[in-house]
Amino acid sequence: MKRTLGTCYYPEHWPKEIWHEDAIRMAEAGLTWVRIGEFSWSKLEPAPGELCWDWLDQAIECLGSRGLKVVLGTPTATPPRWMTERHPDMFARDENGHVRGFGSRRHYCFSHQGFFAESQRITRLMAERYGANPHVAAWQTDNEYGCHDTVVSYSDAARDAFQNWLRQAFSGDIDALNLAWGNVFWSMEYGNFAEIGLPNLTVTEPNPAHVLAFKRFSSDQVVAFNRAQVDILKEYSAAPVAHNYMGRVTDFDHFKVGADLEIASWDSYPLGFLEDRAGATVAEQQKFSRQGDPDFQALHHDLYRAVGQGRWWVMEQQPGPVNWAPYNPSPLPGMVRLWTWEAFAHGAEAVCYFRWRQAPFAQEQLHAGLLRPDSEDAPAIVEARQVAEELREAQDVQPVQAEVAIMFDYDADWAWSTQPHGAGLSYFGLILDYYKALRRAGLSIDILPPDTRDFSGYRMVLVPGMMHLPDDLKAALADCGAEVLLGPRTAARDQHFNMPTTPLPPAFPNFDVTVARLESFRPDLPRPLVGGGAAIRYQEELESGAEVVLRTEVAAGAEAGTGAKVAVRSGRLTYCGSWLDAEGMDRLIAMLAEAAGLGLRMLPEGVRTRRTATEEFWFNHCAEPVETEVGVIPAAGVIRRPV
Numbered sequence: 001m002k003r004t005l006g007t008c009y010y011p012e013h014w015p016k017e018i019w020h021e022d023a024i025r026m027a028e029a030g031l032t033w034v035r036i037g038e039f040s041w042s043k044l045e046p047a048p049g050e051l052c053w054d055w056l057d058q059a060i061e062c063l064g065s066r067g068l069k070v071v072l073g074t075p076t077a078t079p080p081r082w083m084t085e086r087h088p089d090m091f092a093r094d095e096n097g098h099v100r101g102f103g104s105r106r107h108y109c110f111s112h113q114g115f116f117a118e119s120q121r122i123t124r125l126m127a128e129r130y131g132a133n134p135h136v137a138a139w140q141t142d143n144e145y146g147c148h149d150t151v152v153s154y155s156d157a158a159r160d161a162f163q164n165w166l167r168q169a170f171s172g173d174i175d176a177l178n179l180a181w182g183n184v185f186w187s188m189e190y191g192n193f194a195e196i197g198l199p200n201l202t203v204t205e206p207n208p209a210h211v212l213a214f215k216r217f218s219s220d221q222v223v224a225f226n227r228a229q230v231d232i233l234k235e236y237s238a239a240p241v242a243h244n245y246m247g248r249v250t251d252f253d254h255f256k257v258g259a260d261l262e263i264a265s266w267d268s269y270p271l272g273f274l275e276d277r278a279g280a281t282v283a284e285q286q287k288f289s290r291q292g293d294p295d296f297q298a299l300h301h302d303l304y305r306a307v308g309q310g311r312w313w314v315m316e317q318q319p320g321p322v323n324w325a326p327y328n329p330s331p332l333p334g335m336v337r338l339w340t341w342e343a344f345a346h347g348a349e350a351v352c353y354f355r356w357r358q359a360p361f362a363q364e365q366l367h368a369g370l371l372r373p374d375s376e377d378a379p380a381i382v383e384a385r386q387v388a389e390e391l392r393e394a395q396d397v398q399p400v401q402a403e404v405a406i407m408f409d410y411d412a413d414w415a416w417s418t419q420p421h422g423a424g425l426s427y428f429g430l431i432l433d434y435y436k437a438l439r440r441a442g443l444s445i446d447i448l449p450p451d452t453r454d455f456s457g458y459r460m461v462l463v464p465g466m467m468h469l470p471d472d473l474k475a476a477l478a479d480c481g482a483e484v485l486l487g488p489r490t491a492a493r494d495q496h497f498n499m500p501t502t503p504l505p506p507a508f509p510n511f512d513v514t515v516a517r518l519e520s521f522r523p524d525l526p527r528p529l530v531g532g533g534a535a536i537r538y539q540e541e542l543e544s545g546a547e548v549v550l551r552t553e554v555a556a557g558a559e560a561g562t563g564a565k566v567a568v569r570s571g572r573l574t575y576c577g578s579w580l581d582a583e584g585m586d587r588l589i590a591m592l593a594e595a596a597g598l599g600l601r602m603l604p605e606g607v608r609t610r611r612t613a614t615e616e617f618w619f620n621h622c623a624e625p626v627e628t629e630v631g632v633i634p635a636a637g638v639i640r641r642p643v
Contacts, residue, residue, distance in 0.1 A: 001397045003344045005388055006033025006071070006352035007370060008316060011059035012043045013359060018375070019059060022356065023066040029370075029381060030388020033350055034063050035315065038073025038143045039105070041122060042080035053129060064135025071242070071315075071352075072136045074126060074229055076119040077143035078105045087114040092153035095200040100150070104363065105143075109153040110221035111161040116228070123229045131236025139241045140315065141229045144249075144267060145222050151251035152218045154198050163193045165217045180496040181209040208418045209497040215414040219252040223260075230260045244315035245307070247300055248277040250428055253410040254307045255449045264308030267316035267354070270297050270339060272325040279429055287606070287622075290332040291636060294608050294621040295436045297339065299447075301346035303408060306447040310399065314343045316354035319380030320368025328366070332623055334636030336383040341638045345610040345617040347399045353384060394640075398613035402444040403598060406435060406462045409450040415467040415493060422520025425538055430465045430488075430579065437585035438462075441593065442601040444611045455480035459596040464576070467493045469506070478509045478573065483596040485588070487567075487575045488518075488540055506575055513544040513568050513575045526581060527564070528553045533584025535566055540577030546570040549591055550584070604628060616641045 007026060011019055026034060036059060045051055060070050084090060084102050092100045092109040101107060108115045119142075130136045145151065170177045174192055183189045188207060190196055199206035199214050230241050240262035245254055247266065258264050270292025275285055278293040288294065304312040319336055321328040340351045358369040358378070365373075370381040408431060416427035438445050446458075453476040455461055462485045463469070463477065469491040477484050491506040492515070493499060500507065504514045518540045521527075526534035530551050542565040550567035567576040567588060572595075576588060586602070593600050603609065606622035617640055620626050620633035633639055 001347070001349060001399070003348070003391055003394070003397060004032040004350045005029075005340070005384060005391070006031050006035065006069075006350055007356045008035045008352060008354045009063075009356045010039070010359075011036060011062075012040050012055065014357070016055070016058065019062045023063050023068060025371075026063075026068055026356070027066045029385050030391070031384075032069055033071055033138070033352055034068050034356075035071040035073060035140060035352060036060075036063075037126075038075060038140060039078045041075035041078055041083075044075060044126075045080065045122065048082055048086065051125065060130070060133060060135050064133075068135075069137035070133075070135050071138040071140055072126065072130055073140040074119075074123045074142055074233075076108075076122065076141075076229070079108055079115065079118070083115070083118060087112065087118070089155070089157065090115040091155070092150060092158075093155045094149075095152075095154055097154060097201065104148075106148050106150040109155045109157050110151070110218070110225050111153060111155065111157040113157070116225065119225065120228050120232060123232045127233050127236035131233070131239075136237070136239055138239050138263065139233050139237065140265075141226050141233075141241060141243045141261075144244055144246045145226070145257070146249040146251045147246050149251070151222055152215070154200050158218075158221075159198050161221065162198065162214060162217050163196055165220065166196060166213065167193045169213075180498075181207055181213075182498060183207070211418045212414055212497050215251070215418070216411070219256070219410070219414075222252040223256045226257050227260045240311075242313065242315065245304060247273050247296070248428060250410055250413040254303075255410070255451075258307035258309070261308070263311045263313060263349075264304040265313040265315035266300055266304045268297050268300065268314050268339065268343070269316075269318040269322055269325075270335075271318060271329060271331060272322040273297075275326050276324075279432065289327070290329050290623065291335055291606075291621045292339075294606055294619075295432070295439050297342065298346060298439065298608065298610070299432060299435045301343055301348065302445055302447045305347050306408070306449055310347070312348060313350040313352065314348055315352050317343070317351050319353045319355075319370055319384075320378055321366070322368070323364055323366035330368075330379075332636045333379070334383070334634070336380045337387055338619055338621070338636050338638055340384070340387045341617065341640075342610070342619055344397060345612065345615075345619075347397060347612075353380060395614060400611070400613035401457050402446040402611075403458060403596075404438055404443050404460045404462075405446045405448045405455070405458045406431060406438075406464075407448045407450060407452065407466060409466045411450070411468065412466045415497065416465065416489070418497070421518070422538055424523065425520060425579070427465045433579075433582075433585060434462055434464055434485075434589075437582065437589045439608050440582075440586060440603055441589050442603050442609050443593070443598065444609070455482055458482045459598055460592055461485070463490055465489050467491070468495050474508055478511070481572070483572050483574070483592045485574050485576065485592060488538060488577050488579060490575070508573060511570050511573050511575070512546050513542055513570075515540045515577060516543045517541040518577075527578075529566060529580075529584055529587075530563060531587065533587055534581045535564075535578035535584065536581050538579040539564065539566070542566075542568060542575070542577050544568040544575075549574065550576065550578075550580075550588060601629065607633065611643060614642060616643050
């Protein structure tokens with residue numbers, strides 16, 4: 001698989017006189033791809049039905065004449081002002097009922113049928129005009145679904161669509177819905193589907209089954225919106241279609257959206273995400289303020305490789321300071337190169353830098369690009385040119401299946417957010433903590449979608465926190481032959497968010513473990529484990545005759561051996577009912593790896609590895625050189641070795 005570079009370009013922002021110079025400089029920098037068009041609706045259609053294609057025709061020809069390949073975006077993330085006059089009720093509403101109106105972007109509700117039709121119309125017009133254009137080598141639908149909390153809407157359109165969705169889900173049987181949701185509680189029974197409102201503005205918390213159903217519905221609306229565009233594009237073009245997902249946006253099922261696409265891509269902003277989304281401690285934020293979390297980007301690389309079924313890109317790579325995070329430092333010298341090579345090590349086909357030139361106006365004028373606003377080189381383009389030169393000498397990536405996998409389930413994330421049971425507890429956070437522990441141990445990881453049933457080739461499979469576990473998945477995991485880690489809260493609910501009572505979770509075949517009680521507790525009151533580490537924030541009381549592999553220390557004055565069971569093991573199944581700190585997770589992963597016959601090497605802080613079929617990459621995310629078994633890795637440095 002050939003590795004390529006690209007950038008995001010907005011010809012509508014710049015005089016046509018400099019387009020040719022820009023295209024020449026892009027090609028000379030070693031770039032292949034240029035994404036354009038995704039925010040251009042008002043330039044394409046300044047008034048209803050008044051279409052202006054000439055500028056986009058010229059921009060595509062200008063780029064293509066220099067050998068650059070165009071990724072053309074559908075412009076539906078930024079409906080023009082006249083559109084909101086035509087459809088004044090197209091806006092989403094937040095949970096307080098406030099309109100999320102015009103003035104920035106993503107100002108539409110996925111359930112609004114009028115805007116849905118408008119999105120199809122503009123997509124078809126673009127596809128008809130550019131579907132056979134030889135320079136348009138890929139498409140992007142919309143832009144960053146879910147960014148700015150824009151999946152869930154509490155509009156009238158969403159309410160009506162939700163009622164119809166429920167009618168179909170329950171085959172028109174309102175009694176079946178009442179039974180599934182437990183609506184006898186607090187006299188919440190409905191007489192018909194038209195009585196069901198949205199789960200907001202209630203006196204206290206709404207029924208969790210109602211909330212979870214609404215989140216599933218909201219996700220399905222995104223899937224349908226995206227599919228409508230993809231179907232149109234495929235009528236007119238053979239070029240692959242992508243969407244650019246965002247980091248830690250879990251409000252819709254990316255696997256279901258990805259099923260309609262050829263390429264998954266995501267927008268990687270390591271410094272912006274460090275304090276905004278990565279969950280880093282204050283000490284980690286200080287140490288990695290100019291590098292980003294060592295694992296957050298890698299997790300998304302592996303996730304979107306799974307979403308894209310092997311084909312994935314970074315559509316937007318941070319090149320310098322951004323404008324939207326709590327703090328916006330410059331990357332450490334070398335980090336843009338490191339981030340690029342890290343993506344390639346995880347199987348990316350392309351890494352595209354956002355953006356070509358820093359904008360001197362509007363909301364993103366403090367967001368750096370490859371060029372400064374005066375068109376002089378910014379630091380990132382120097383590192384991009386270095387990567388382009390290195391790619392000329394590098395062999396193509398040859399992906400290989402990892403020996404370790406983590407299952408990721410968007411539905412589980414919705415379930416945790418519906419009923420977290422404690423401040424700061426989240427499914428994504430749990431997955432990230434386990435992923436970090438695996439990476440600290442020097443392991444490469446695959447992410448698996450929740451419909452996986454064939455685990456051939458994996459020696460360790462982790463399924464923490466997946467609240468609803470279908471019986472066939474339980475059977476597949478029990479019989480897969482790999483070391484399997486479950487919990488906490490694995491199999492804790494049925495599909496309608498009811499707690500199983502006979503038997504209690506996790507209810508695996510031939511696995512003697514029952515969750516008798518659960519609790520959450522303050523993060524500053526850890527419960528030490530025998531041998532090191534601690535249970536933190538969440539713990540389940542386990543009843544089990546299986547081997548105890550982790551236990552809390554005994555309280556003062558208590559009988560020896562009576563500390564709480566934290567993790568139990570039977571055959572190749574291990575259940576851990578507590579959230580563990582880093583030391584506790586490292587111990588648990590080491591136990592599982594030894595049982596699986598996996599060799600471990602605990603890496604120095606900030607150093608990570610990734611293995612392909614032919615190469616092993618070593619990355620130093622630290623601001624100083626680090627001594628490793630493969631030699632000294634420079635600050636923000638990369639070492640590649642054949643395997």
